[in-house]
Amino acid sequence: MSHALLKTPHDRAGDPLHVAAELARRLAATANARDQAGGHAAQERAWIRESGLLTLSIPAAYGGQGADWPTVYQAIRILARADSALAHVFGFHHLQLAGIQLYGSAQQQRRFLTQTVEQDLFWGNALNPLDQRTIATDADYGFQLDGVKSFSSGSVGSDWLTISAWHAETQSALIGVVPTRQHGVAVQADWDAFGQKQTDSGNVQFHQVSLPSTQVLQAPGARPTAQATLRSQVAQLIMANLYLGIGEGAFEAARGYIAAEARPWFASGVGKAGDDPLIQHRVGQLRLKLRPAAVLADHAAEELERLFRLGAAVTAQQRGELALAVAEAKVLAHRAGVEVSSEIFELTGARSTSAKYGFDRFWRNARVHTLHDPVDYKIRDLGRHALDGTLPEPTAYS
Incomplete structure (x- = not known):
């Protein structure tokens, strides 16, 4: 896939997840150095713009690619494995576009979504x-x-x-x-x-x-419809997929390091770290943190897609049931991202903490972003519903 600026949706043909994977490969090459430097990633954000993925969630009626939400979330997760900061920027661009679709009038949707496609706009x-x-x-x-x-x-x-x-x-x-x-x-x-x-x-x-x-x-004083309150669910599921991507990226980094560079513990009696039964056991445990989180995130994405396409016909009951599915996904993704990105060091050893690898960025990124809103309130919502059937109250976070 060429990375030259793509002008129209017809020029952006191809699998968007392949485009995301290729973009992630480019971002990964400099992710550690940029993480250490901080600041604004102007060049890399230009690559995101040039990839054509900024139009991914825009309906085809406005010139966009018309991708469903499961595809958008997969793209976010792919990017987050390589660079969760820019995956966040990318995901929040699509959150703003979702807001226009959920809150905006027909005229506003046509104006702003069409302009986004025609002018390659990046939303903040x-x-x-x-x-x-x-x-x-x-x-x-x-x-x-x-x-x-x-x-x-x-x-x-x-x-x-x-x-x-x-x-x-x-x-x-x-x-x-x-x-x-x-x-x-x-x-x-x-x-x-x-x-x-x-x-x-x-x-x-x-x-x-x-x-x-x-x-x-x-407008001020307007009561949000059930449809409009889907915005918080779009946002929460963006975060879940960011955390999943961080956990998966950390897992793959550890796997590669164990195979290529890790030294077996002297008491293991094996010639390669990957042959150590204790290492194999712990890697299996990390996989079991990620896999259920991914299944729930994918399920929630399908449910969001279904309700998003219902438009104004979405009911409060349906919205509440979606919030429960998203809460489940968010909690498990939160745990997977933080725990996997921390526990990999128990498998890779002291040498893997060298700044040249930058494996610590996975944990730092997960730890900072998972503070966005307290996950305990998600667990409270799930427990309360299990006890008395109360659905989560629609807020900007639930």
Whole structure:
């Protein structure tokens, strides 16, 4: 697959998962060095743009590839095995596009999704619902935005942002979209976590930013429909597949190291580390952490696809049952990502901790990203439903 800029959907023919695998191979070649350096991965984000995968979830009616959600999530997982930071940026691009489809009017969907295809737009996020420091005030054209948004993943280098802002009069938030380079928008490249270093998740400042009513996806005071609340499930399943990809990437790194470089323990009585029954046993245990998580993630993706295509016909009951399936997948993926990325070192040994391998990035990335929202509340939701049948309350996280 050529990596030259692809101009139209017809030029992007071929299996998108093959394209994702080839892109992952390119990202893997520099992943360790870039993780150590941090900062903005401008060249690598250009590769993502050039791959054509930014149109993957856009319906064919708007010029996109019209892929189903299971395919989108597989692409995220493939990229996360190599570079979970850029897989996050890629996944959150598609989260913004999902929001347009779930919240936007028919005219807004056609406008923004068609422009994304025609202009190869890269979307970023400034919708952190827990950060209410961005204020929307009424204006004759719509609203004026002032304030700051934290954890704005993918904001650096983006073309458009999805934003949320607090509206005091209605004591509620609005959701809208603005061009990243619009006057008054200032993206700050100040993300400094010890993992997920290249997610461009710093702060975005808004100073007297105009938000026309035509760019408001959800007006303040509007009650979200069951369909609109699917956005949180799209987001949670992106995270589950990121964690799975991290765990799978760590597992493959350990497997390769054991086969090529690990030395057997002197008391094992074997000539190769991979022949040690204790190593084989532990590798089997790691596989058993990943495999069930993958099965549940794939099942949840199929359920999301089914409900997403129902559109406005989605019921609250169906949405709640999907939230349970996504919660199951998220919990197991969370555990698999953190535990596998940590436990591999017990199999690969002291030499594998050398900075030249960078195997620690898998754990650091998993540890940072799994702090996004407390997994214990997912487990609480699952337990409560098992006891009394209560479905998860629709929020930005459940």
